[in-house]
Structure formats: C-alpha cells, structure tokens
Amino acid sequence: MDAIPPAPPATDPLVRVKGLTLTVPSAAGPVNILRGIDLELGRGEAVGLIGPSGSGKTSLLMVLAGLERASSGSVVLDGQEVTGLSEDALAALRRRRVGIVFQAFHLIPTMTALENVCVPLELVGVRDAAARARAALEAVGLSHRLTHLPGQLSGGEQQRVALARAFAPAPALLLADEPTGNLDHATGAAVIDLLFALRRRHGTTLLLITHDRDLAARCDRQVHLSDGQVDTAVVV
Structure with missing residues (x-):
C-alpha cells in the first residue's frame, strides 16, 4: 500500500511540477504533448492557464489529476510524489485532495x-x-x-451541482477545464462568480483553464502554454 507522507510545511507550494513530459503514440509516430513543464501552484493561489488549442492545457490538467500518466518528470501534490503511485492510490488521492470541474458536467444521470x-x-x-x-x-x-x-436541471444548474460536488470534500486543489464552455454568457458569468466565491471561502488552490483572457485576469497569476511548454516569453 502506498504510504501517505506527513503534511509538508504550509509555506511549501501545494503543487510542484518538474520536467513533466507526455508522449503518446500515433499512426504517424510518437506525439510530444507536454515537453518539459516546470510549474508551481501556491497554497490558496488561483492560476489561469491559457494558450491556443492543442497547446497541452487539458493534458496537463489530466496528469495533475492522476487521470493520465506522465512519460517522465515529477508531480508533487501536498508533499506527495504522485507520478509513481498505483491506480488505487491515485484514485484515493483524487478523492481526498483534488476536485475537478469539466466543461461537460459529468453528473450521474440516474441520481x-x-x-x-x-x-x-x-x-x-x-x-x-x-x-x-x-x-x-x-x-x-x-x-x-x-x-x-x-x-430536470438547466445547464447552469447542472454546473452548479458539479461545483457543489467538487467543493463538498474540501479539496486542496480544484482543477477547472473551461467550466463555462457549455453555458451562455450570462449563465457562465454567474457560475464563474460562484466558483471564485467558493474558492475564497474554502481557501482552495485553483488551476483554471480558459480561452477567455478577461477571466484568466481574475486569477492571481496567469501561465501561458505553447506547444507543450510554459511560454515564459509571453507576459500576461
């Protein structure tokens, strides 16, 4: 069984990513999706992750959530190295420490x-x-x-249920991938206001993927991905 390490000092970043790569096979040969990502997320920090389609934003989120295995590199979440954990341990880690909100609501339709x-x-x-x-x-x-x-719920109501589900276990990290992509502008704005209010109330670290620069600007910091790498030349 994978041991749970002691809690790290509160001054340490909640998430520390070093040299993260993700390569997947294709008919045309290996495709390098993530190419050496270095990234830290502070405790209670809101970070907007922006970049063109295909830059690796969702893939990075999936690796951080333990839903995709990195090809190489390191991900430390709340003091625990996660890249080598078993599938069962990754699932347990998600349940305890990670909340996820997707563009699609992913509610169980019969519940x-x-x-x-x-x-x-x-x-x-x-x-x-x-x-x-x-x-x-x-x-x-x-x-x-x-x-x-x-x-029986509207799209906005379904996404609010998804927010409630994500925040209810009090996760240390919330990953949000274009959470308003399926909503009209007014409904999406209300959902985002709620997302930020819940984050402040819970003190949750937020990584928010968005194409909306105005929305990203509401975060404490913005990170720009380009071709699978953090683009340090882009000032946002």
Whole structure:
C-alpha cells in the first residue's frame, strides 16, 4: 500500500511540477504533448492557464489529476510524489485532495442532485454525507433542487451541482477545464462568480483553464502554454 507522507510545511507550494513530459503514440509516430513543464501552484493561489488549442492545457490538467500518466518528470501534490503511485492510490488521492470541474458536467444521470454530491463524500467515508451534500447545494443556491435529476436541471444548474460536488470534500486543489464552455454568457458569468466565491471561502488552490483572457485576469497569476511548454516569453 502506498504510504501517505506527513503534511509538508504550509509555506511549501501545494503543487510542484518538474520536467513533466507526455508522449503518446500515433499512426504517424510518437506525439510530444507536454515537453518539459516546470510549474508551481501556491497554497490558496488561483492560476489561469491559457494558450491556443492543442497547446497541452487539458493534458496537463489530466496528469495533475492522476487521470493520465506522465512519460517522465515529477508531480508533487501536498508533499506527495504522485507520478509513481498505483491506480488505487491515485484514485484515493483524487478523492481526498483534488476536485475537478469539466466543461461537460459529468453528473450521474440516474441520481438526484443530492445523490450526485453525496458520491465523493461517501467514497472518503464522510459519515454525515447527506447533510454535507445538502449544505454544499445550499451554498450554490440549489436547496430547492435537491431531488431533481440532472435531466430536470438547466445547464447552469447542472454546473452548479458539479461545483457543489467538487467543493463538498474540501479539496486542496480544484482543477477547472473551461467550466463555462457549455453555458451562455450570462449563465457562465454567474457560475464563474460562484466558483471564485467558493474558492475564497474554502481557501482552495485553483488551476483554471480558459480561452477567455478577461477571466484568466481574475486569477492571481496567469501561465501561458505553447506547444507543450510554459511560454515564459509571453507576459500576461
């Protein structure tokens, strides 16, 4: 079983990435998606990750989430080296320390809003999962939608359920990949306001992938990816 290391000093970055590469096979030969990423995310920091399509933004998020294995390099999350962990240990790490919000809502269609938010809490053994889930949904303004299925909710409501689900276990790191991409402008703006309010309330570190420079500017810092590398020549 993979041991959980002691908590690192609070002054250490929450995430430290060194020399991260990701190469995948293709019919035309190996494709280098990430090419030596170095990146640190401070505790409680909001970082906007921007760059053109195909620059590796989502791939980086997937590696940080433990949903994709890096080809080489190191990822340390909250003092724990994660690149060599087993699949079971990676899943446990995600449940304890990482929240993810995607452009698609990824709610379980046969479960109510309350049940969807209960799932990650039950997986980490929270005894009062239903009460915690109810409070999380109230925090996103959905106390009147607890028993509704995803198909009975609007797009904005579904994404708010996804936010409640991501924040309910109190993750140290929240990864958000174009979270308003499927929403109209007004609804998306309201969801983003809620996302930043929840992040401040919980003190969560946020990595936000977006094509919207105005949205990225709301973060504490912006990182620009280009061709699988952090582009230090771009001042944003």
